[in-house]
Amino acid sequence: MSERLSPEVVAHVAQLARLDLTDDELALYTGQLAAVLEHAADVEALDLSDVPPTAHPLSLVNVLRADEPRPCLDRDEVLAMAPAVEDHRFRVPRIMSEPSADPEPPAGVPTSGAPGDQNRALPLGADGEHR
Amino acid sequence: MTTAVELAAAVRTGTATARQVLEEHLGRIAVRDGELHAFNEVTGDAARVAADAVDARAGRGEDPGPLAGVPVALKDNLCTRGVPTTCSSKILAGWKPPYDATVVQRLAAAGAVVIGKTNLDEFAMGSSTENSAFGPTRNPHDPSRVPGGSSGGSAAAVAAGFAPLALGSDTGGSIRQPAALCGVVGVKPTYGLVSRYGLIAFASSLDQIGPFAASVEDAAVLLEVIAGHDPLDSTSLDRPAPELASQLGRGVAGLKVGLVTELTGEGIEPEVAERTRQAAAALEAAGAVVREVSVPSLTYGLSAYYLIAPAEASSNLARYDGVRYGLRATGAEDITQMYGATRAAGFGPEVKRRIMLGTYALSAGYYDAYYGKAQKVRTLIVRDFAAAYAEVDVLLSPTTPSVAFPLGAKTADPLSMYLNDVCTIPSNLAGHPAISVPFGTGASGLPVGVQLMAPALGEATMFRAAAAVEAAARHLTPVEVT
Numbered sequence: 001m002s003e004r005l006s007p008e009v010v011a012h013v014a015q016l017a018r019l020d021l022t023d024d025e026l027a028l029y030t031g032q033l034a035a036v037l038e039h040a041a042d043v044e045a046l047d048l049s050d051v052p053p054t055a056h057p058l059s060l061v062n063v064l065r066a067d068e069p070r071p072c073l074d075r076d077e078v079l080a081m082a083p084a085v086e087d088h089r090f091r092v093p094r095i096m097s098e099p100s101a102d103p104e105p106p107a108g109v110p111t112s113g114a115p116g117d118q119n120r121a122l123p124l125g126a127d128g129e130h131r
Numbered sequence: 132m133t134t135a136v137e138l139a140a141a142v143r144t145g146t147a148t149a150r151q152v153l154e155e156h157l158g159r160i161a162v163r164d165g166e167l168h169a170f171n172e173v174t175g176d177a178a179r180v181a182a183d184a185v186d187a188r189a190g191r192g193e194d195p196g197p198l199a200g201v202p203v204a205l206k207d208n209l210c211t212r213g214v215p216t217t218c219s220s221k222i223l224a225g226w227k228p229p230y231d232a233t234v235v236q237r238l239a240a241a242g243a244v245v246i247g248k249t250n251l252d253e254f255a256m257g258s259s260t261e262n263s264a265f266g267p268t269r270n271p272h273d274p275s276r277v278p279g280g281s282s283g284g285s286a287a288a289v290a291a292g293f294a295p296l297a298l299g300s301d302t303g304g305s306i307r308q309p310a311a312l313c314g315v316v317g318v319k320p321t322y323g324l325v326s327r328y329g330l331i332a333f334a335s336s337l338d339q340i341g342p343f344a345a346s347v348e349d350a351a352v353l354l355e356v357i358a359g360h361d362p363l364d365s366t367s368l369d370r371p372a373p374e375l376a377s378q379l380g381r382g383v384a385g386l387k388v389g390l391v392t393e394l395t396g397e398g399i400e401p402e403v404a405e406r407t408r409q410a411a412a413a414l415e416a417a418g419a420v421v422r423e424v425s426v427p428s429l430t431y432g433l434s435a436y437y438l439i440a441p442a443e444a445s446s447n448l449a450r451y452d453g454v455r456y457g458l459r460a461t462g463a464e465d466i467t468q469m470y471g472a473t474r475a476a477g478f479g480p481e482v483k484r485r486i487m488l489g490t491y492a493l494s495a496g497y498y499d500a501y502y503g504k505a506q507k508v509r510t511l512i513v514r515d516f517a518a519a520y521a522e523v524d525v526l527l528s529p530t531t532p533s534v535a536f537p538l539g540a541k542t543a544d545p546l547s548m549y550l551n552d553v554c555t556i557p558s559n560l561a562g563h564p565a566i567s568v569p570f571g572t573g574a575s576g577l578p579v580g581v582q583l584m585a586p587a588l589g590e591a592t593m594f595r596a597a598a599a600v601e602a603a604a605r606h607l608t609p610v611e612v613t
Contacts, residue, residue, distance in 0.1 A: 010491075016490050017487060018452070018467070018474055032484060051507040054506055057587075083457070
């Protein structure tokens with residue numbers, strides 16, 4: 001399987017993981033990942049077509065609670081730890097790719113979702129290539 | 132050395148104060164932690180306030196709790212409100228959590244005094260604590276050697292007498308392996324027994340918080356304090372905390388113990404294998420029935436783990452993106468550039484390696500061959516354990532293939548480092564409890580640990596066997612390796 005692990009594949013994986021790697025890092029990880037996958041060849045060689053997968057040690061069921069208001073994290077305390085804040089929200093560089101010389105959004109323009117809207121900030125997950 | 136149980140008794144009955152106990156431990160830290168680097172941060176001032184509060188309660192005739200005045204060191208991936216929690220990563224440097232982990236709240240309620248945050252391999256990824264962004268921790272028994280990892284700071288803190296108790300997290304052996312290498316007791320509880328709320332996630336289906344202690348009894352008392360259902364962790368088991376310490380004296384007469392064939396042969400250093408056989412003989416002498424048991428699929432555990440854990444990590448660590456907390460790279464023109472530059476600057480080499488491995492194992496075209504296959508191997512391991520536990524009550528193996536190795540010995544070859552976890556990984560994959568108990572030293576004079584494993588929620592039986600091994604260890608002679 002490791003013949004698939006070309007530097008191009010590793011560079012693509014780095015892009016999926018939102019990791020800017022140097023050329024030296026790419027070369028290093030191409031070799032090291034191949035060695036780990038080589039070791040996993042014992043698993044790859046097993047015929048497990050009749051074996052169901054185990055994703056978790058517990059038989060997970062939905063855990064529900066009453067939908068009642070309750071105290072949550074203090075908003076100011078949370079925002080105090082953010083790299084950039086504006087208008088009680090997390091401030092980020094622009095998210096659309098239209099050409100602009102301004103590296104940060106104009107003041108007062110909300111560019112990210114509400115603080116609870118975490119998915120929009122995740123670097124992974126929007127890629128169709130992930131499962 | 133005074134045990135945690137003895138210290139708590141002294142504070143509860145007024146023969147010692149929590150403040151005296153704390154100052155004694157802070158003094159030891161001041162003398163030797165410059166050399167060992169067990170702590171990322173010693174929280175002396177906050178600890179003095181907490182200790183004085185315990186003494187005030189005792190002075191009013193109240194009971195401050197089962198860990199009254201006992202200093203506890205916390206692995207620096209456990210959230211402490213207002214106190215920096217770094218995971219030994221530059222990406223979280225300076226971050227102060229807005230909440231306490233559930234285990235931190237339970238420690239405070241039991242009268243324990245948090246003395247500081249301990250060093251770890253960055254985001255708990257490693258087996259030597261050399262992957263810390265803040266420099267390695269050294270083994271108190273030989274500072275030229277590693278303490279193990281990833282909870283190396285917690286293990287070294289207990290071994291050096293900096294704290295009688297510590298907490299770590301164990302994803303593939305990160306409590307038991309450093310406990311073995313530092314000559315202390317380390318416990319990975321049943322998955323779900325201890326709340327993970329406030330434990331910064333590495334691999335969520337494998338992570339579990341557990342105790343370090345200098346004795347089996349101390350570890351049992353600490354686990355009793357931190358165990359139990361927590362509505363804030365949806366994988367927390369809805370059952371009461373087990374009674375462990377009161378069961379230790381029951382002995383092992385008639386207990387069925389299986390020595391694991393696959394974990395005592397090839398790849399295990401002779402001095403460690405010899406000590407493991409001696410532990411089996413000691414259990415037999417104490418009345419247990421010992422036999423060899425084969426658990427064939429354990430040999431695939433390492434490969435499965437190094438696909439599953441990085442896959443979960445690559446997902447969990449997606450949150451470090453420079454948006455809500457921690458480091459943000461400056462100068463990026465858009466958010467995608469900011470993500471890539473922040474993560475490149477904030478993560479160390481091992482974390483990047485695992486994110487890459489996990490992203491690869493989850494990506495289209497490779498998912499079935501790697502991640503899917505590894506999850507099926509997990510099923511095989513669960514089945515083989517079930518077959519073994521139909522025959523025996525607990526399983527015995529070495530905790531690690533070797534004693535502590537020199538700093539730098541394995542850093543250039545990640546795979547050789549990963550092989551340290553071969554004995555400890557299976558219990559994480561199955562969600563079972565396991566404990567490492569010190570059992571003498573090897574030919575080099577360095578500590579050896581043996582591991583006892585039990586089926587889910589088999590802690591009480593596991594601790595009884597551990598107490599018997601601990602008792603036998605007091606009468607050991609130096610190992611003879613032939």
